Amino acid sequence: MSDRSTVVVAMSGGVDSSTTAALLVERGYRVIGMMMRLWSESEEGDDRFVSNRCCSPEAVADARGVCQTLGIPFYLLNFEAAFKQHVVDFFVDGYARGTTPNPCLECNREVKFGALLVKARALGADHLATGHYARVRQDRGLFQLLKGVDPNKDQSYALHVLNQEQLTHAVFPLGEHTKDETRAMARRFGLRVADKHESQDLCFIADGDYRHFLQRRIPSLLVPGDIVDARGKVLGRHQGLAFYTIGQRKGLGIAAGQPLYVIALDTARNTLVVGRADELGRQELVAGGVNWISGSPPDGEIEVTAKIRYRAAEAPAAVTPLAAGRARVVFHLPLRDITPGQAVVFYQDELCLGGGRIQ
Amino acid sequence: MNERTVYLDHSATTPVDQRVVDAMLPYFTEAFGNASSLHRFGQAALAGLDTSRRTVAEILHAQPNEIVFTGCGSESDNLALRGVAFALRDRGNHIITTPIEHHAILNTVAQLESKFGFAVTRVPVDRHGVVNPDEIARAITPQTILISVMYANNEVGTIEPLAEIAQIANKRGILFHTDAVQAGGYLDLDVNRLGVDLMSLGAHKFHGPKGIGALYVRSGVPLVPMLTGGGQEKGRRAGTENVPYIVGFAAALKIAQENRDETNTRLSALRDKLVEGLLERIVGAELTGAPKERLPGHASFVIPGVIGDEMVLGLDIAGVAASTGSACTAGSVEPSHVLAAMGYAPDQARGALRLTLGRENTVEDVDYSLGVVADVVNKLRRTS
Incomplete structure (x- = not known):
């Protein structure tokens, strides 16, 4: 990134994006703050619902205030349509298929580093910066995605969807810092948002309860059905498959001699399959829509550590690329909560190789 | 900058x-x-x-x-x-x-x-x-x-x-x-x-x-x-x-x-140059409002294939302060009530751009702005 570069910072009004903007201003770049107006149920004229939490009036006021403090322009751009299509509809469809989707990944791929990056570039920006805790490194003409240095905040998992073109323009200044350092810097820059609490996922769900949201969007998803064991024996009733996720133990409402866990969601039969802890473990999965950050899959099997959820620990595994953008992942030891719809992300040390959606 | x-x-x-x-x-x-x-x-x-x-x-x-x-x-x-x-x-x-x-x-x-x-x-x-x-x-x-x-x-x-x-x-x-x-x-x-x-x-x-x-x-x-x-x-x-x-x-x-007559003569000439230049450079652009019976410094358009707010933002980044012409709230895409009343469909009205000259503007300002507007519109059109 040259000193004369124009950088758009995706502002949320939170401490991370605000400090990102401040750091880039301090480093002498020409910085422009942009905030995305995103979809929420209130856009459909139902005033029972509040704005999307990522662009509530308070968040907009905070972001604008930070830009005023920094002396940079601030613009609010409308991305409701892209967000609705790529994130909200994806989320609802995922549940309709009996999976547990991660909409934040699609937001990064299609909205932040999709629609927003395209607009920012068209409007004269060279780069798009966000407050993510991850790093980009150039290595022999290729852009690599590295974990953020703060192990508790590393967000490379959520960015594994980015390709070379996107990474060419991506800037993550906070990847070099810990969250504590970020807060300290925010205070040093005199940003009033320094002590704001963390933002939540599922920004488009007004009350934060995705089950209520699904009930409103597709009531058919929440049709009660049987809870069965692996041999099909009926053990109880469930309240709708979207209420459950793989590995879940609590809230099943079954009295059994031993703890039972959700091991599968059978949308065709509308049954919830449960089993003992030892039935839960799987050692193997196939991922679809795999993104290899380098731009091409490895020639054959490679050894990696893999994460099957944002907050999961990395587990050693062998990954073999398959046809049609898929990959087989074989873990050294069985894992309990391999969940269709969530992403499996591959690492070699601090390098994020990419990942795909668990099928 | x-x-x-x-x-x-x-x-x-x-x-x-x-x-x-x-x-x-x-x-x-x-x-x-x-x-x-x-x-x-x-x-x-x-x-x-x-x-x-x-x-x-x-x-x-x-x-x-x-x-x-x-x-x-x-x-x-x-x-x-x-x-x-x-x-x-x-x-x-x-x-x-x-x-x-x-x-x-x-x-x-x-x-x-x-x-x-x-x-x-x-x-x-x-x-x-x-x-x-x-x-x-x-x-x-x-x-x-x-x-x-x-x-x-x-x-x-x-x-x-x-x-x-x-x-x-x-x-x-x-x-x-x-x-x-x-x-x-x-x-x-x-x-x-x-x-x-x-x-x-x-x-x-x-x-x-x-x-x-x-x-x-x-x-x-x-x-x-x-x-x-x-x-x-x-x-x-x-x-x-x-x-x-x-x-x-x-x-x-x-x-x-x-100084009304003098100002109006000068602004009308600048405006005509601005309107002609913009219609020439931007395919599909249309002047909105009355062609003759209009304010001397006032040029307004609808430009297909772009969103007014995004044009204004791109122009601002390039140094030209303009507006869509509607007093809409930032970020919303409600089309202008004026263009709607004039019979423009919401899709057309979304591409509204208003450029209004004042007495400190010069012919160089108009030339520079025409180049910037054309550039911003072309870049934005490629993204939609």
């Missing part, structure tokens, strides 16, 4: 003329008195107030006591509509206006309609935003007490046929108000030639300060005040007179009106 910046949003507001600032300054610290006070401080302030009122009255061919100073153009509109409606509610409850008025008019008549039992007819406009006086005549009922039609439209620059409408209103004995906020610096304000009974003005559209407006109220027009209190402005608008700003209002109006 040392690139050129060009301000092309004079319909939104204008820089205050230095001569206006100079005229105002003594009234903050020297002649600071309350114009109602009997002593010399009060008298010095009152002198500034009286002189300013006379200056404005002369320009409007009106009497000084027919000029009411207000807080802004919107307040003038509010006072005219509500003031007349409340004063004449025993005579009738019908108001005629147009769908392309400023929100200061639209939201005020909507409130009179929903909360106070008035009936409102919004007479349609044609593709150029022009009101047909015959349609106004047809809308009149025995209940009609007020007609309000803007002098020139803020979004598309169209000048309305005020004199013809005034003739109709006068013949039927109905009061006629015009929102002349956009016209104040550029068009003839002779209230007798125009035939208006009430006329709203705001100083910041003609290189005066923000926060000061005026309402012309023809002698004998009944008006219920909205601000009650002391007897200022002959009881029509209470509150200590804002003397420095009133002085600024008068000074700015005088400068604008004295």
